[in-house]
Amino acid sequence: GRGRGSQSPSSLAGWPLVLAAALLAVVCFQYSVILTLFFSLLLLVLLYLFRDPWRTIPADPLAIIAPVDGRVVEVARTNNPQTDYIDQRITIDMSKTGTYAVHSVTEGKIRTLSRSAPDLAHRGKNITALSMVVRTDEEEDVIMVIHRGYLGHYPKYYYHAGERVGQGRRVSYIPFGKRVDVYIPDTARVDVKAGDRLVAGESVLAHFVH
Numbered sequence: 001g002r003g004r005g006s007q008s009p010s011s012l013a014g015w016p017l018v019l020a021a022a023l024l025a026v027v028c029f030q031y032s033v034i035l036t037l038f039f040s041l042l043l044l045v046l047l048y049l050f051r052d053p054w055r056t057i058p059a060d061p062l063a064i065i066a067p068v069d070g071r072v073v074e075v076a077r078t079n080n081p082q083t084d085y086i087d088q089r090i091t092i093d094m095s096k097t098g099t100y101a102v103h104s105v106t107e108g109k110i111r112t113l114s115r116s117a118p119d120l121a122h123r124g125k126n127i128t129a130l131s132m133v134v135r136t137d138e139e140e141d142v143i144m145v146i147h148r149g150y151l152g153h154y155p156k157y158y159y160h161a162g163e164r165v166g167q168g169r170r171v172s173y174i175p176f177g178k179r180v181d182v183y184i185p186d187t188a189r190v191d192v193k194a195g196d197r198l199v200a201g202e203s204v205l206a207h208f209v210h
Contacts (some may be wrong), residue, residue, distance in 0.1 A: 018046050050175075052101050055201030057168035064105050064188065064206040065168055066198035067144055068180050069098025075190055080183050082118060082131065082143060087183045088190060090205055092198060094177040102146055102155065102172035103201040104165045105182055106208075108136040113161045115154075117145045130155040130172060134165060138210060143183040149176040168201045 025039035058065060070092045080087040094100075110132060117131040130146040146155045155174040159165050184190075188206045192198070198205075 015050075018043060018050065021046055049097070050100070052099050055103070055168065055199070057201055058204060060204070060207075061107070061167070062208045062210070063167070063204045064142065064182070064184055064208065065103065066092070066200050066203040066205055067102050067105050067146075067182060068092060068177065068198070069095040069200045070180070070198055071095070072192050072194050072196045072198065074194055075192065077186065080143065082133070082183070083141060086186045087143075088186055088188060088206070090182045090184065090190070090192065092180045092182065094174075094179060099200060100173055100175050100177055101170045101200065102144070102174060102177075102180065104134060104167060104169050104171045105144060105184075105205065106134055106136055106142050107165065107167040108134040108142070109164050110159055110161050111135045111141065113157065113159075128154065130157060130174075132157070132171065136208070138208070140185050140208060141183075142185075143181075144171075145181040145183075146172055146174055146177070147179045147181075149174050150178055151176050153177075 021039050021043040025036055025043060028035035028039060072090060073093050074091040076089050078087065078089050112133045114131040115128065116126040117129040118126060128148055132144045134142050136142070148154055153175045155172045157172045159171050165171055182205060184206050187209050189209055190206045191204050
């Protein structure tokens with residue numbers, strides 16, 4: 001996948017499939033028009049699905065921005081099972097045709113990075129997911145829980161615990177992603193509601209209140 005500061009229009013994770021489709025289209029050109037058209041169409045679909053356009057990050061340091069393309073399905077005040085604090089959880093269903101890159105919702109230092117997260121449906125159990133805790137300079141924690149994709153893919157990540165990440169930077173990549181939960185402080189002002197459409201790295205979920 002494409003990470004950190006790269007600006008390629010498509011993710012490297014999709015290039016093996018893209019090159020395979022292109023090669024098959026060229027090979028079939030000599031034998032079958034139908035197969036050539038099929039693999040050419042497949043090539044265009046793959047280029048679209050694995051696109052990774054550059055995003056314009058809001059010039060707002062207090063903004064908590066959308067990590068993925070998708071739709072807000074729930075905004076709830078809840079006990080955060082990872083911190084025992086009362087936080088607000090914004091649950092986002094990733095777009096089926098959106099980009100697969102995951103952006104950092106805020107600027108700060110990655111405090112912890114885990115390959116599991118508490119299962120909200122079954123207390124005391126964990127699920128396989130990428131859990132990332134980012135602590136801001138104001139000592140506020142924001143947690144992103146990136147669930148496995150529809151095809152069972154586990155999220156890739158580009159940063160490690162202890163590293164600093166900028167607001168809107170690509171921190172993870174999940175092909176055919178399913179859902180992302182964002183936990184923000186209870187004091188933050190939420191600016192979205194269920195049903196709102198989001199653009200990763202651009203849409204504002206909430207604002208820190210200091």
